[in-house]
Amino acid sequence: MNNQQFSTVFDGLMRCLPHLSGQQGEALRTLLERNGSLVECLAIIEERGARLRQCPHCAATRIYKHGMSAGLQRYLCLACRKSFNALTGTPLAHLRLREKWLPYLQCMIDSQTVRASAAATGIHRNTSFRWRHRFLEDAKRQRELPLQGIVEADETYRLESQKGSRHLTRPARRRGGHASRRGITSEHDCILVARDRAGATVDFVTGRGPVTKKQLFACLPPVLAPDVLLVTDGAAAYPAFASAEGIMHEAINVSAGVRVRGAIHVQNVNRYHSLFKTWLTRFNGVASRYLPNYLGWLYGRDDNRISTPASFLRASLRINEKSLRDV
Numbered sequence: 001m002n003n004q005q006f007s008t009v010f011d012g013l014m015r016c017l018p019h020l021s022g023q024q025g026e027a028l029r030t031l032l033e034r035n036g037s038l039v040e041c042l043a044i045i046e047e048r049g050a051r052l053r054q055c056p057h058c059a060a061t062r063i064y065k066h067g068m069s070a071g072l073q074r075y076l077c078l079a080c081r082k083s084f085n086a087l088t089g090t091p092l093a094h095l096r097l098r099e100k101w102l103p104y105l106q107c108m109i110d111s112q113t114v115r116a117s118a119a120a121t122g123i124h125r126n127t128s129f130r131w132r133h134r135f136l137e138d139a140k141r142q143r144e145l146p147l148q149g150i151v152e153a154d155e156t157y158r159l160e161s162q163k164g165s166r167h168l169t170r171p172a173r174r175r176g177g178h179a180s181r182r183g184i185t186s187e188h189d190c191i192l193v194a195r196d197r198a199g200a201t202v203d204f205v206t207g208r209g210p211v212t213k214k215q216l217f218a219c220l221p222p223v224l225a226p227d228v229l230l231v232t233d234g235a236a237a238y239p240a241f242a243s244a245e246g247i248m249h250e251a252i253n254v255s256a257g258v259r260v261r262g263a264i265h266v267q268n269v270n271r272y273h274s275l276f277k278t279w280l281t282r283f284n285g286v287a288s289r290y291l292p293n294y295l296g297w298l299y300g301r302d303d304n305r306i307s308t309p310a311s312f313l314r315a316s317l318r319i320n321e322k323s324l325r326d327v
């Protein structure tokens with residue numbers, strides 16, 4: 001039921017209950033909305049349950065339905081005698097308040113801050129932060145692979161941030177955050193992005209400082225179709241990597257002022273970099289260790305891949321895995 005249908009039904013119901021005060025009417029609306037949201041959330045979780053073929057504890061396949069618990073089907077494994085449900089072993093296993101999951105995911109689709117999402121859904125801001133990263137943990141891995149055709153690859157750099165860490169591994173920076181040296185240094189996180197012309201994109205936070213050939217070997221071969229044309233800027237690591245892997249490669253000499261040679265350019269991937277950096281500013285300082293989650297979040301936003309709370313929850317539960325593979 002969408003919002004408009006709900007309002008129609010609710011208004012009809014309210015006409016039958018003329019003695020309710022405005023406040024009672026609002027309380028009833030909240031109750032019904034929450035219940036509707038909970039029912040929808042549980043139904044999506046059970047889509048995952050229906051696809052379970054083995055025990056999450058011991059991988060045995062003799063599993064049986066074994067009653068209900070907190071609105072979810074429980075299963076029993078005949079091999080290890082442990083019980084489980086559709087969420088066992090997932091990042092969402094111990095999250096409570098399921099009636100608020102879908103409203104919370106709507107806040108994420110709207111790129112709301114931790115605080116705004118907490119206020120909108122009536123949860124604590126610490127819970128809001130924890131939920132954000134739990135929902136992203138598996139959702140971020142789902143990409144259309146392999147990348148095909150012309151694949152642009154390029155890095156972007158961002159001053160590393162230890163926000164939220166109790167123990168800094170370097171002296172604290174003054175507010176505003178500037179590197180102590182110019183250029184790309186070991187104070188910068190390197191984000192490697194590869195994107196094909198259909199928009200399929202993968203990203204890697206490769207570590208501090210410029211990307212190395214070794215890192216390219218670790219990241220790119222598993223995500224590239226064998227016959228791609230890799231297009232990069234002039235960074236030295238790429239030609240060595242491409243020739244060793246037998247990948248066709250074209251480099252654009254950006255530092256010499258050449259930006260485009262026909263179809264040979266890295267402008268799509270560079271646009272994606274700036275999209276990411278611009279979008280990230282709304283979150284007021286993201287710690288380095290969470291960058292992969294935000295990159296995955298952006299990928300879901302890009303091209304409207306994830307545009308409803310239900311599809312976000314399905315991605316978090318890897319329900320659509322058949323068409324999408326892990327990075």
Ligand SMILES: [Zn+2]
Nearest residue numbers: 055058077080
């Ligand atoms: Zn088992």
